[in-house]
Amino acid sequence: MKIKKLYIENLRNHTTTNLEFGDGLNIFYGLNGSGKTTIIEAIAITSFTKSFLPVQDSSLIKFNEESYKISLEAKNDYEIPYKISVNYTGKSKKEINSNIGSNLSPKDVIGEMPTIVLSPDFKSITFGAPQDRRDFLDRLLSQSSKVYLEDLMHYRRILKQRNSLLYQAKIDYHFDKSSVEHWSNILITKGAEIILRRLKFASEFTPFFDEVYKFVSNGSEKVTINYMPYGFPENQELKNLDKDRILEILSEISQKNSKDEFRRGITLFGPQKDDIKITVNGGLAKETASQGQHKSLLIAIKFAEFNFLRNKKNETPIALLDDIFSELDKERSEKVIKLVNMNYAQTFITLTDISHIIDLLPEGINYRIFEVSGGKVIDKNL
Numbered sequence: 001m002k003i004k005k006l007y008i009e010n011l012r013n014h015t016t017t018n019l020e021f022g023d024g025l026n027i028f029y030g031l032n033g034s035g036k037t038t039i040i041e042a043i044a045i046t047s048f049t050k051s052f053l054p055v056q057d058s059s060l061i062k063f064n065e066e067s068y069k070i071s072l073e074a075k076n077d078y079e080i081p082y083k084i085s086v087n088y089t090g091k092s093k094k095e096i097n098s099n100i101g102s103n104l105s106p107k108d109v110i111g112e113m114p115t116i117v118l119s120p121d122f123k124s125i126t127f128g129a130p131q132d133r134r135d136f137l138d139r140l141l142s143q144s145s146k147v148y149l150e151d152l153m154h155y156r157r158i159l160k161q162r163n164s165l166l167y168q169a170k171i172d173y174h175f176d177k178s179s180v181e182h183w184s185n186i187l188i189t190k191g192a193e194i195i196l197r198r199l200k201f202a203s204e205f206t207p208f209f210d211e212v213y214k215f216v217s218n219g220s221e222k223v224t225i226n227y228m229p230y231g232f233p234e235n236q237e238l239k240n241l242d243k244d245r246i247l248e249i250l251s252e253i254s255q256k257n258s259k260d261e262f263r264r265g266i267t268l269f270g271p272q273k274d275d276i277k278i279t280v281n282g283g284l285a286k287e288t289a290s291q292g293q294h295k296s297l298l299i300a301i302k303f304a305e306f307n308f309l310r311n312k313k314n315e316t317p318i319a320l321l322d323d324i325f326s327e328l329d330k331e332r333s334e335k336v337i338k339l340v341n342m343n344y345a346q347t348f349i350t351l352t353d354i355s356h357i358i359d360l361l362p363e364g365i366n367y368r369i370f371e372v373s374g375g376k377v378i379d380k381n382l
Helices: 036-048 120-127 130-144 146-172 177-216 243-264 291-313 330-342
Strands: 002-011 014-020 025-029 068-075 081-088 095-098 101-104 115-118 223-228 275-280 318-322 347-351 367-373 376-379
Touching: 002 036, 014 036, 014 376, 025 036, 036 068, 036 081, 036 115, 036 318, 036 347, 115 291, 120 130, 120 291, 130 146, 130 177, 130 275, 130 291, 146 177, 146 243, 177 223, 177 243, 177 291, 177 330, 223 291, 275 291, 291 330, 318 330
Parallel strands: 025 347, 025 367, 115 318, 318 347
Antiparallel strands: 002 014, 002 068, 068 081, 081 095, 095 101, 223 275, 367 376
Protein backbone atom coordinates (compact mmCIF):
# COMPACT_ATOMS: atom_id res chain seq x y z
CA MET A 1 0.00 0.00 0.00
CA LYS A 2 1.23 3.49 -0.82
CA ILE A 3 -0.42 6.70 0.39
CA LYS A 4 -0.32 9.43 -2.23
CA LYS A 5 -2.17 12.33 -0.61
CA LEU A 6 -3.41 13.32 2.85
CA TYR A 7 -5.71 16.20 3.79
CA ILE A 8 -6.13 17.31 7.42
CA GLU A 9 -8.58 19.92 8.69
CA ASN A 10 -8.86 21.10 12.31
CA LEU A 11 -7.05 18.13 13.81
CA ARG A 12 -5.18 19.17 16.97
CA ASN A 13 -3.05 22.20 15.93
CA HIS A 14 -3.44 21.64 12.17
CA THR A 15 -5.90 24.05 10.55
CA THR A 16 -5.54 22.97 6.92
CA THR A 17 -2.76 20.65 5.81
CA ASN A 18 -2.35 19.16 2.32
CA LEU A 19 0.44 16.64 1.83
CA GLU A 20 1.82 14.47 -0.97
CA PHE A 21 4.14 11.63 -0.05
CA GLY A 22 6.96 9.62 -1.53
CA ASP A 23 6.77 5.84 -1.85
CA GLY A 24 9.70 5.25 0.53
CA LEU A 25 10.55 7.09 3.75
CA ASN A 26 8.63 10.23 4.67
CA ILE A 27 10.44 11.96 7.52
CA PHE A 28 8.77 14.65 9.65
CA TYR A 29 10.90 16.63 12.07
CA GLY A 30 10.23 19.51 14.45
CA LEU A 31 10.00 20.46 18.09
CA ASN A 32 7.70 18.65 20.51
CA GLY A 33 4.16 19.94 20.10
CA SER A 34 4.77 21.09 16.53
CA GLY A 35 2.20 18.72 15.04
CA LYS A 36 4.36 15.83 13.79
CA THR A 37 2.46 13.08 15.58
CA THR A 38 -0.83 14.54 14.36
CA ILE A 39 0.14 13.55 10.80
CA ILE A 40 0.75 9.98 11.99
CA GLU A 41 -2.53 10.07 13.93
CA ALA A 42 -4.43 11.21 10.83
CA ILE A 43 -3.14 8.21 8.88
CA ALA A 44 -4.01 5.90 11.79
CA ILE A 45 -7.55 7.30 11.94
CA THR A 46 -8.10 6.52 8.26
CA SER A 47 -6.79 3.00 8.89
CA PHE A 48 -8.23 2.10 12.33
CA THR A 49 -10.97 4.82 12.47
CA LYS A 50 -9.35 6.08 15.69
CA SER A 51 -6.03 7.40 16.95
CA PHE A 52 -3.38 4.95 18.09
CA LEU A 53 -3.11 7.06 21.25
CA PRO A 54 -5.59 6.63 24.14
CA VAL A 55 -7.58 9.84 23.48
CA GLN A 56 -11.22 10.74 22.89
CA ASP A 57 -12.14 11.99 19.42
CA SER A 58 -13.52 15.18 20.91
CA SER A 59 -10.06 16.06 22.27
CA LEU A 60 -8.59 15.82 18.75
CA ILE A 61 -10.67 18.73 17.43
CA LYS A 62 -8.70 21.98 17.11
CA PHE A 63 -9.43 24.51 19.84
CA ASN A 64 -12.48 26.70 19.08
CA GLU A 65 -13.53 24.45 16.17
CA GLU A 66 -16.49 22.08 16.04
CA SER A 67 -15.21 19.21 13.88
CA TYR A 68 -12.23 17.61 12.23
CA LYS A 69 -11.91 16.10 8.77
CA ILE A 70 -9.34 13.77 7.26
CA SER A 71 -9.20 12.43 3.71
CA LEU A 72 -6.63 10.17 2.14
CA GLU A 73 -5.80 8.80 -1.31
CA ALA A 74 -3.71 5.67 -1.76
CA LYS A 75 -2.97 2.81 -4.14
CA ASN A 76 -2.59 -0.83 -3.20
CA ASP A 77 0.15 -3.15 -4.42
CA TYR A 78 -1.89 -3.82 -7.58
CA GLU A 79 -2.19 -0.08 -8.35
CA ILE A 80 -5.90 -0.06 -7.46
CA PRO A 81 -6.91 3.35 -6.01
CA TYR A 82 -8.24 3.57 -2.47
CA LYS A 83 -9.87 6.70 -1.03
CA ILE A 84 -11.28 7.30 2.42
CA SER A 85 -12.56 10.27 4.43
CA VAL A 86 -13.36 10.50 8.14
CA ASN A 87 -15.41 13.41 9.51
CA TYR A 88 -16.17 13.94 13.19
CA THR A 89 -18.37 16.73 14.49
CA GLY A 90 -18.27 15.92 18.18
CA LYS A 91 -22.05 15.61 18.29
CA SER A 92 -22.56 12.27 16.56
CA LYS A 93 -20.61 9.23 15.42
CA LYS A 94 -17.92 9.58 12.80
CA GLU A 95 -18.98 9.83 9.18
CA ILE A 96 -16.81 7.41 7.24
CA ASN A 97 -16.89 7.29 3.45
CA SER A 98 -14.64 5.48 1.00
CA ASN A 99 -14.73 4.03 -2.49
CA ILE A 100 -16.20 0.95 -0.77
CA GLY A 101 -19.33 2.88 0.16
CA SER A 102 -20.86 5.70 2.21
CA ASN A 103 -21.80 6.00 5.89
CA LEU A 104 -19.58 3.07 6.77
CA SER A 105 -18.93 1.57 10.19
CA PRO A 106 -15.41 0.93 11.53
CA LYS A 107 -15.65 -2.79 10.77
CA ASP A 108 -16.15 -1.96 7.08
CA VAL A 109 -12.81 -0.18 6.70
CA ILE A 110 -10.48 -1.69 9.32
CA GLY A 111 -8.00 -3.85 7.41
CA GLU A 112 -8.57 -2.15 4.04
CA MET A 113 -5.30 -0.22 4.49
CA PRO A 114 -3.16 -2.49 6.72
CA THR A 115 -0.99 -0.39 9.03
CA ILE A 116 1.48 -0.95 11.85
CA VAL A 117 2.47 1.63 14.45
CA LEU A 118 5.77 1.58 16.33
CA SER A 119 5.77 4.10 19.15
CA PRO A 120 7.25 4.37 22.67
CA ASP A 121 3.62 4.39 23.85
CA PHE A 122 3.41 0.69 22.91
CA LYS A 123 6.26 -0.43 25.16
CA SER A 124 3.58 -1.59 27.61
CA ILE A 125 3.06 -4.57 25.28
CA THR A 126 6.19 -6.17 26.71
CA PHE A 127 6.02 -5.09 30.36
CA GLY A 128 2.52 -3.70 30.95
CA ALA A 129 -0.77 -5.28 31.98
CA PRO A 130 -2.55 -8.14 30.14
CA GLN A 131 -4.97 -5.55 28.72
CA ASP A 132 -2.09 -3.95 26.76
CA ARG A 133 -1.19 -7.25 25.12
CA ARG A 134 -4.84 -8.10 24.39
CA ASP A 135 -5.24 -4.71 22.70
CA PHE A 136 -2.26 -5.50 20.47
CA LEU A 137 -3.66 -8.95 19.71
CA ASP A 138 -7.17 -7.68 18.92
CA ARG A 139 -5.92 -4.79 16.78
CA LEU A 140 -3.75 -7.09 14.68
CA LEU A 141 -6.37 -9.81 14.26
CA SER A 142 -9.07 -7.25 13.49
CA GLN A 143 -6.95 -5.92 10.61
CA SER A 144 -6.20 -9.39 9.27
CA SER A 145 -9.72 -10.87 9.59
CA LYS A 146 -13.11 -9.18 9.35
CA VAL A 147 -14.66 -12.37 10.75
CA TYR A 148 -12.55 -11.99 13.90
CA LEU A 149 -13.50 -8.32 14.21
CA GLU A 150 -17.21 -9.15 13.92
CA ASP A 151 -16.86 -11.99 16.46
CA LEU A 152 -15.05 -9.67 18.86
CA MET A 153 -17.68 -6.94 18.58
CA HIS A 154 -20.43 -9.53 19.06
CA TYR A 155 -18.66 -10.97 22.10
CA ARG A 156 -18.33 -7.53 23.71
CA ARG A 157 -22.06 -6.91 23.30
CA ILE A 158 -22.84 -10.28 24.93
CA LEU A 159 -20.39 -9.56 27.75
CA LYS A 160 -21.99 -6.17 28.38
CA GLN A 161 -25.43 -7.75 28.62
CA ARG A 162 -24.27 -10.50 30.97
CA ASN A 163 -22.40 -8.01 33.18
CA SER A 164 -25.54 -5.88 33.36
CA LEU A 165 -27.53 -8.88 34.63
CA LEU A 166 -24.86 -9.77 37.17
CA TYR A 167 -24.62 -6.21 38.45
CA GLN A 168 -28.40 -5.99 38.80
CA ALA A 169 -28.39 -9.28 40.72
CA LYS A 170 -25.73 -7.89 43.05
CA ILE A 171 -27.65 -4.73 43.98
CA ASP A 172 -31.06 -6.46 44.14
CA TYR A 173 -29.82 -9.56 46.01
CA HIS A 174 -31.83 -11.55 43.51
CA PHE A 175 -31.28 -12.86 40.01
CA ASP A 176 -33.10 -14.67 37.25
CA LYS A 177 -31.02 -17.83 37.02
CA SER A 178 -32.41 -18.84 33.63
CA SER A 179 -31.54 -15.44 32.08
CA VAL A 180 -27.98 -15.54 33.38
CA GLU A 181 -27.53 -19.14 32.17
CA HIS A 182 -28.87 -18.14 28.75
CA TRP A 183 -26.30 -15.36 28.36
CA SER A 184 -23.60 -17.59 29.86
CA ASN A 185 -24.14 -20.19 27.14
CA ILE A 186 -24.00 -17.54 24.41
CA LEU A 187 -20.87 -16.00 25.95
CA ILE A 188 -19.15 -19.39 26.15
CA THR A 189 -20.01 -20.26 22.55
CA LYS A 190 -18.74 -16.98 21.12
CA GLY A 191 -15.78 -16.94 23.51
CA ALA A 192 -14.70 -20.36 22.27
CA GLU A 193 -14.64 -19.07 18.69
CA ILE A 194 -12.44 -16.14 19.67
CA ILE A 195 -10.05 -18.36 21.66
CA LEU A 196 -9.80 -20.80 18.75
CA ARG A 197 -8.87 -17.94 16.38
CA ARG A 198 -6.32 -16.59 18.86
CA LEU A 199 -4.72 -20.02 19.22
CA LYS A 200 -4.38 -20.29 15.45
CA PHE A 201 -2.88 -16.81 15.37
CA ALA A 202 -0.29 -17.73 18.01
CA SER A 203 1.00 -20.67 15.99
CA GLU A 204 1.16 -18.56 12.81
CA PHE A 205 2.70 -15.47 14.42
CA THR A 206 5.53 -17.19 16.28
CA PRO A 207 7.76 -17.91 13.22
CA PHE A 208 7.52 -14.24 12.14
CA PHE A 209 8.42 -13.08 15.65
CA ASP A 210 11.33 -15.52 15.98
CA GLU A 211 12.78 -14.46 12.62
CA VAL A 212 12.67 -10.72 13.32
CA TYR A 213 13.97 -11.02 16.90
CA LYS A 214 16.88 -13.13 15.67
CA PHE A 215 17.73 -10.34 13.23
CA VAL A 216 17.38 -7.56 15.81
CA SER A 217 19.40 -9.35 18.53
CA ASN A 218 21.93 -10.97 16.18
CA GLY A 219 20.62 -14.37 17.29
CA SER A 220 22.10 -14.00 20.76
CA GLU A 221 18.96 -14.71 22.81
CA LYS A 222 16.15 -17.26 23.01
CA VAL A 223 12.65 -15.77 23.05
CA THR A 224 9.13 -17.20 23.12
CA ILE A 225 5.69 -15.67 22.71
CA ASN A 226 2.66 -17.70 23.79
CA TYR A 227 -1.05 -17.01 23.99
CA MET A 228 -2.52 -17.88 27.40
CA PRO A 229 -6.32 -18.32 27.62
CA TYR A 230 -7.44 -17.23 31.08
CA GLY A 231 -8.05 -20.00 33.61
CA PHE A 232 -7.09 -22.89 31.31
CA PRO A 233 -5.27 -25.78 33.05
CA GLU A 234 -1.50 -25.21 33.07
CA ASN A 235 -0.87 -28.76 31.87
CA GLN A 236 -3.25 -28.33 28.92
CA GLU A 237 -1.63 -28.72 25.48
CA LEU A 238 -3.06 -25.57 23.89
CA LYS A 239 -2.05 -25.89 20.25
CA ASN A 240 -4.09 -29.06 19.74
CA LEU A 241 -7.30 -27.83 21.39
CA ASP A 242 -10.47 -28.14 19.34
CA LYS A 243 -13.67 -26.15 19.81
CA ASP A 244 -15.44 -28.89 21.80
CA ARG A 245 -12.64 -29.04 24.37
CA ILE A 246 -12.52 -25.23 24.62
CA LEU A 247 -16.29 -25.15 25.22
CA GLU A 248 -15.87 -27.79 27.93
CA ILE A 249 -13.09 -25.84 29.69
CA LEU A 250 -14.98 -22.53 29.54
CA SER A 251 -18.09 -24.21 30.99
CA GLU A 252 -16.02 -25.61 33.86
CA ILE A 253 -14.44 -22.18 34.57
CA SER A 254 -17.88 -20.54 34.43
CA GLN A 255 -19.30 -22.93 37.01
CA LYS A 256 -16.24 -22.50 39.24
CA ASN A 257 -16.61 -18.70 39.26
CA SER A 258 -20.40 -18.56 39.49
CA LYS A 259 -20.70 -17.61 43.16
CA ASP A 260 -17.97 -14.97 42.98
CA GLU A 261 -19.57 -13.45 39.88
CA PHE A 262 -22.89 -12.88 41.68
CA ARG A 263 -21.06 -11.51 44.69
CA ARG A 264 -19.00 -9.07 42.63
CA GLY A 265 -21.51 -8.36 39.86
CA ILE A 266 -19.16 -8.96 36.92
CA THR A 267 -18.05 -11.75 34.58
CA LEU A 268 -14.85 -13.40 35.85
CA PHE A 269 -13.90 -15.61 32.91
CA GLY A 270 -13.54 -15.47 29.14
CA PRO A 271 -11.18 -14.11 26.45
CA GLN A 272 -11.47 -10.55 27.85
CA LYS A 273 -9.07 -11.78 30.56
CA ASP A 274 -6.54 -13.61 28.36
CA ASP A 275 -2.84 -12.73 28.18
CA ILE A 276 0.25 -13.19 26.01
CA LYS A 277 3.33 -14.60 27.75
CA ILE A 278 6.67 -13.31 26.41
CA THR A 279 9.96 -14.77 27.65
CA VAL A 280 13.64 -13.95 27.10
CA ASN A 281 16.14 -16.71 27.86
CA GLY A 282 13.48 -18.51 29.90
CA GLY A 283 12.53 -15.54 32.08
CA LEU A 284 9.23 -13.65 31.90
CA ALA A 285 10.03 -10.51 29.88
CA LYS A 286 8.04 -8.08 32.02
CA GLU A 287 9.99 -9.23 35.09
CA THR A 288 13.50 -10.03 33.87
CA ALA A 289 14.17 -8.28 30.53
CA SER A 290 16.57 -5.34 30.44
CA GLN A 291 15.61 -2.00 28.89
CA GLY A 292 17.48 -2.93 25.75
CA GLN A 293 15.72 -6.28 25.53
CA HIS A 294 12.33 -4.60 25.93
CA LYS A 295 13.18 -2.32 22.99
CA SER A 296 14.31 -5.26 20.87
CA LEU A 297 11.14 -7.18 21.77
CA LEU A 298 8.91 -4.27 20.76
CA ILE A 299 10.70 -3.88 17.42
CA ALA A 300 10.41 -7.63 16.79
CA ILE A 301 6.72 -7.74 17.73
CA LYS A 302 5.87 -4.80 15.48
CA PHE A 303 7.80 -5.98 12.43
CA ALA A 304 6.46 -9.50 12.96
CA GLU A 305 3.04 -7.81 12.89
CA PHE A 306 4.07 -6.20 9.58
CA ASN A 307 5.08 -9.55 8.07
CA PHE A 308 2.02 -11.34 9.46
CA LEU A 309 -0.32 -8.73 7.95
CA ARG A 310 1.45 -8.78 4.60
CA ASN A 311 1.14 -12.55 4.52
CA LYS A 312 -2.56 -12.56 5.50
CA LYS A 313 -3.69 -9.59 3.42
CA ASN A 314 -1.38 -10.13 0.44
CA GLU A 315 -0.67 -6.41 0.73
CA THR A 316 2.32 -4.40 2.00
CA PRO A 317 1.31 -2.56 5.19
CA ILE A 318 2.02 1.09 5.90
CA ALA A 319 4.59 1.62 8.69
CA LEU A 320 4.16 4.51 11.16
CA LEU A 321 7.20 5.14 13.38
CA ASP A 322 6.39 7.84 15.91
CA ASP A 323 9.37 9.31 17.80
CA ILE A 324 10.88 5.85 18.11
CA PHE A 325 14.47 6.78 17.30
CA SER A 326 14.83 8.94 20.40
CA GLU A 327 14.36 5.71 22.39
CA LEU A 328 16.83 3.56 20.44
CA ASP A 329 20.62 3.35 20.34
CA LYS A 330 22.43 3.53 17.00
CA GLU A 331 22.56 -0.24 16.49
CA ARG A 332 18.81 -0.76 17.01
CA SER A 333 18.01 2.32 14.93
CA GLU A 334 20.01 0.86 12.05
CA LYS A 335 18.14 -2.43 12.42
CA VAL A 336 14.78 -0.64 12.15
CA ILE A 337 15.87 1.23 9.00
CA LYS A 338 17.12 -2.02 7.46
CA LEU A 339 13.83 -3.78 8.26
CA VAL A 340 11.87 -0.95 6.62
CA ASN A 341 14.14 -0.87 3.58
CA MET A 342 14.24 -4.62 2.96
CA ASN A 343 10.43 -4.83 3.17
CA TYR A 344 9.86 -2.01 0.64
CA ALA A 345 7.39 -0.42 3.03
CA GLN A 346 6.15 3.13 2.70
CA THR A 347 7.16 4.52 6.08
CA PHE A 348 6.29 7.66 8.04
CA ILE A 349 8.81 8.74 10.65
CA THR A 350 8.57 11.53 13.25
CA LEU A 351 11.53 12.86 15.22
CA THR A 352 12.77 16.05 16.83
CA ASP A 353 16.32 15.97 15.43
CA ILE A 354 16.77 15.14 11.75
CA SER A 355 20.44 14.26 12.33
CA HIS A 356 19.33 11.18 14.32
CA ILE A 357 18.38 9.42 11.14
CA ILE A 358 20.04 10.96 8.08
CA ASP A 359 23.41 9.37 8.84
CA LEU A 360 21.72 5.96 9.22
CA LEU A 361 20.04 5.91 5.81
CA PRO A 362 21.49 3.43 3.29
CA GLU A 363 22.86 4.86 0.07
CA GLY A 364 20.21 5.11 -2.64
CA ILE A 365 17.20 4.86 -0.32
CA ASN A 366 14.16 6.88 -1.39
CA TYR A 367 13.19 9.50 1.20
CA ARG A 368 11.48 12.86 1.59
CA ILE A 369 11.88 15.34 4.43
CA PHE A 370 9.17 17.56 5.91
CA GLU A 371 9.65 20.24 8.55
CA VAL A 372 6.74 20.74 10.95
CA SER A 373 6.18 23.86 13.05
CA GLY A 374 3.01 25.13 14.71
CA GLY A 375 0.76 22.78 12.77
CA LYS A 376 2.25 23.82 9.42
CA VAL A 377 4.30 21.53 7.19
CA ILE A 378 7.09 22.51 4.80
CA ASP A 379 8.12 19.99 2.14
CA LYS A 380 11.92 20.41 2.12
CA ASN A 381 12.18 18.53 -1.18
CA LEU A 382 10.43 21.27 -3.22
